[in-house]
Amino acid sequence: MALDWLVQLGDAAVKLLIHPVFYFSFVLAFVVGMFRVTRERKDFGTRVYDIYQEIRFILPSSLAVGAVLSVITIGAGLALPSGLLSFIAAVLIIFSAGGFFLLSPAWTMAAAYGIFVLSEWLGYPFIPYVNLDLNGILSVMSMITALLVIAEGVLIRKRGHQGTSPRIETSPRGLKTAVHLARRLWLVPVFLPVPSGGPLTSFADWWPVIDTGGVTYSFILFPFLIGFSMTVRSTLPALAVKSTGKSIIWAGVLTLFIAAGSYWIWQLSAAAVIFAALVRIAITRRHFTYEKHRQYFFTKQPKGMIIAGVLPASPARKMGLDIGEIITKVNGVNINSEQEFYEALQKNGAYCKLEVIGTNDQLRFVQGSIYENEHHELGLIFAPEEKEYLDDSVFSD
Template sequence: MVQEWLLELLVGIGRLFIHPIFYFSFLLAVVVGMLRVNRERKDFDTRVYDLYDEVRYILPSSLLLGLLLSIITITAGITLPLDLLSFIAAITIIFSVVGFRLLSPAWTIGLAFIIFVVSEQLGWTFISYEGLSFNHLLLTLAVMIGLLMIAEGVLILKRGWQGTSPRLIQSPRGLKVGVHVAQRLWLVPVFLVIPVGDLSAPFSWWPVISIGAENYALILYPFLIGFVQWIKSTLPELAIKVTGKNIIAAGVLTLLFAIAAYWQSMFAIVAVVFAASVRFWIAWRHYSYEKNRHYFFTPQPRGVMILGILPLSPAKKMKLKIGEIVYKANGVEVNTETEFYAALQKNAAYCKLEVIDIRGEIRFVQGSLYQGEHYELGLILAVEDEPYLKEAEM
């Protein structure tokens, strides 16, 4: 039996590489990267991150989570029919075209759950589950939403704030100000049990949530999770980590409601409605909070604020950080981008900066420069156009 299960695990992994979502996610990440690069070039005349930055985040950061979830799903025997999984994949693709900020499990799987319930009540049959328990399928879906919401929150908390893209927009007062946009796609491969195949139950209690099947197979199913958040009033790391923690809490509560459905099936519906509603509330709460707050990345009365830092640049090696204010370069006070780079040219080989960090404390930063590198320090500054400033002074 052990040999049969090991072989089925390998076959399940192979099924990942023939699933359309697997390839669609990489294509979507490339398209998102192209749009981001075009916007960055428009704002700053250079790209901040390369075209494939979104692609790099798709799998490495989510593989461990997928493994942890797979241990849970295989141990519990989480079983879903292939028709239902295909329907979830179709909703995922449609949502990603509309806007991949919709790619939360609370909405993709939640919508599949709601349509499944409504179609059953109306007598429409488009998902085959003959011989399987309808109530236990709902319970299984609710459990998966809870587990994947927790995974979504963890990914946002740990990785969502890394590599946010700076943007320039016009404030209601007509000033050019900076914002940061977090946009990520994660592919979370999770082993699920499907009610077709040659495997038999290895234990009398398995699967924990029995849907009435007798033979099983395994599939490594790619769940696609998307995240988009605009930040204007604070540092990206602070705002995004709050969102991640809120989603983890919502996922835990959803999972508790789903577990309660083991004894009372109505709680499966409660869990799904709760998950979709709270996920919407989390997004709306951030939007409402940001709407009424002042912009953080703005021209400063003293010094120039760092809006972005190019990867592998001298500024990155000097450990400068987004949100810090450079007020002296090579001993010269600077208040505009022109003054900043003019001060750098005072010393062709070495750069000394006096910086106010995000805690308001002064620190000194220094590093070697090479010939021709002055304008490639790697800093994107939150400064207003100087012609505009001259007009304002007149």
């Protein structure tokens, strides 16, 4: 039996390469990357990251997450009909029209669940599930939704803050300031058993299996798309993104507890899906409200210049400079503007020595070699030199 499982899993893995969502994710990431590069060049006169930046994040970290989810879905027998999976794929593609932001599983799976249930209640079913139990399918959908929300939170917390993109934004007072856009797309391949004829068997008698009333089964490696997009204005991107990721993890855990109860009371599956969608909206709203009455972070400083971006593979990156740090002196000269910064750099054509206040408020000294007459290629992006004040107006989004 173990050999049969391995053969089916291998066959499902190969078929992933012909799934339309697999290729669509790369096309979507490429298109988003094109718009990002255009915006960065308009704002700063150079791109911060190349056009493939979004593509690099699609798979590496999500493969491990997908493997963990696969162990759970296979072991617990969380089976869905193939027609429903095709419909979920269509929902993912439709929601991608809103960019990465709408691709939270709390919203995509809730939409798929709602449309599926509504079609059944209205008497216009369009997804066949012959010999399967409707309540069992709904229970499985709610549990998979909860698992995907947990996966979303883990990915955001671990990877969502990496490589955020700076951009120029006009404040409600009409002043230009820098903000950071955290935007990621992950493809999470999850093995799912697809019932098609006989009862779904498990690894052992004691392992819980959701009864779908099915017959035989096969495996499919389904590529779930998980997207994330958040603009950070009032703090460091890492702090805001990690906090959001932690909140989403807890939302997923609570959703899973509710969904587990649907094994006995199927109506709890609807409660779980609705709960996930509403809490995810609340988390997004909380971030917006938190920043509404707070001062922009990347603004002109009383002393020095705050770093809004560091180009990859640049001298600044090699010197260990990071966003949010404040450069107060260059080659022993106090600086308060970008022009003063580059004038001070020219005092030494071989290397530069910087005094930097880190994000921990500790002063440190940084130095590194630079090429003569190429001071502009240090690789730093500074916040606009207009001072921002606290304003009660709503930030533009």
